[in-house]
Amino acid sequence: MEKIVSLCKRRGFIFQSSEIYGGLNGLWDYGPLGVELKRNLKNYWWRVMVHERDDVVGMDGSILMNRAVWKASGHEETFSDPMVDCRSCKARLRADQVIDKKGVRQCPNCGGKDLTEPRAFNLMFKTYVGATEDESSMTYLRPETAQAIFVQFKTVLEVSRKKLPFGIAQVGKAFRNEINPRNFTFRSREFEQMELEYFCRAEEGMRLLDYWLKERLKFYERIGISRGKLHVREVPEEERAFYSKANYDIEYDFPFGLQELEGVAYRTDYDLSQHQKASGKSLEYFDEETKQKFIPHVVEPSAGVDRTVLALICEAYAEDQAPDEKRKMETRVVLRFHPRMAPIKCGIFPLLKNNAQLVEKAKEIVDLLRPHMYVFYDESGAIGRRYRRQDEIGTPFGVTVDFETLGEKDATLRNTVTLRDRDSMKQRRVAIGELAGTLLADIT
Ligand code: GAP
Secondary structure (H helix, E strand, C coil), X not given: CHHHHHHHHHCCCEEECCHHHCCCCCCEEECHHHHHHHHHHHHHHHHHHHXXXXXXXXXXXXXXXXXXXXXXXXXXXXCEEEEEEECCCCCEEEHHHCEEECCEEECCCCXXXXXXXXEEEECCCEEECCCCCCHHHEEEECCCCHHHXXXXXXXXHHXXXXXXXXXXXXXXXXXXXCCCCECCCCECCEEEEEEEEEEECHHHHHHHHHHHHHHHXXXXXXXXXXXXXXXEEECCHHHCCCCCCEEEEEEEEECCEEEEEEEXXXXXXXXXXXXXXXXXXXXXXXXXXXXXEECCEEEEEEEEHHHHHHHHHHHHEEEEEEECCCXXXXXXXXXXXXXXXXXXXXXXXXXXXXXXXXXXXHHHHHHHHCCCCCEEECCCCCHHHHHHHHHHHCCCEEEEECCCCCCCCCHHHCCEEEEEECCCCCEEEEEHHHHHHHHHHHHC
């Protein structure tokens, strides 16, 4: 993890938030490359979950909602973690982090045994809406995006004219005042979720839960996460919310252990029923065939953007051996991102920066590719060093404009370039006119 955290900072993936003021625990900023990786992930999720399907539509709800939402959903009452204080070192701990040594509770920080009894700590951040700061103006930053979908269920159903089963998808920020943020971005206090609420008839719930588990596993493979590093955990009844009929966690084998990436949960009709009861507004579905009215059930695949970005970086990180300028083998750090996810798709390099023709041709290629993908032009330093810089940030392709491109050595090679593959480091000649098509086949 240390190497990964350091690379993320050095190359502009992820930084500590408000770093010049000493940071703020559990909060992170994404730099120029991190933001591209994150966008590629979110866009691909949206494409697979919304655009490529007839039965899902999207929405984008507000982060602040009426406090009544959080009362009805049960979050105000029960969205808490048990917290324990260590009286010796003053550490605040989640109760599940306390070490149990033969029945004696011990602080994982200082080894102290003087610990308080666990007490519930609500994870929602409070805030006030308007000029007065009292109970009547209080609400919370949303701890999940899902509730906006439930409270707008009827409106979206009406405007989209969908029939069951159908889903509403949303990507957005969520906030939790985690007791112990840790493992880099894994447990943060501000993070993003990609959630689908898939509404169905009660009798379809269990089948659709299994269907969505399979779809979501396919998704991870399509973004370059190997199946061997994913683990499906069936959440036992005692760990599930009382209303949940079944629940899977999709876990990833991070360097700090097997940890949850996504939950695929069968939430029954609990959320819609709660909101119908509390608001007094009907959230029922009218089945035109049977002429029956009922509250749909829901299956929810809920994934974390930040955790998936971290998994992508962990999965991609590799060190191998590659020849340097003098053909001596050296260690190469490379991020083997799937081309779909890579922040920059192609590096474009004129062999020499002081040759006007090479530079002009390379810039023509930049203009040619830019409408299709994010590319990076680099003319500084030896070509080998330029390749290494791109390898380290995971750019899957490199295009070099050399004298053959100008047709100086062999007229048949005019307007061809060297296309280098990041992983194999193999090079081949490709006609400039075929470049966009060749690269697009891999990155879309
Ligand atoms: N709507 C259901 C829901 O919010 P959850 O299991 O609490 O379920 C879903 O959260 C996903 O959100 C998790 O699988 C994880 O990927 C992400 N997530 C939850 N808490 C997080 C945190 N503190 N930091 C980063 N990601 C988090």
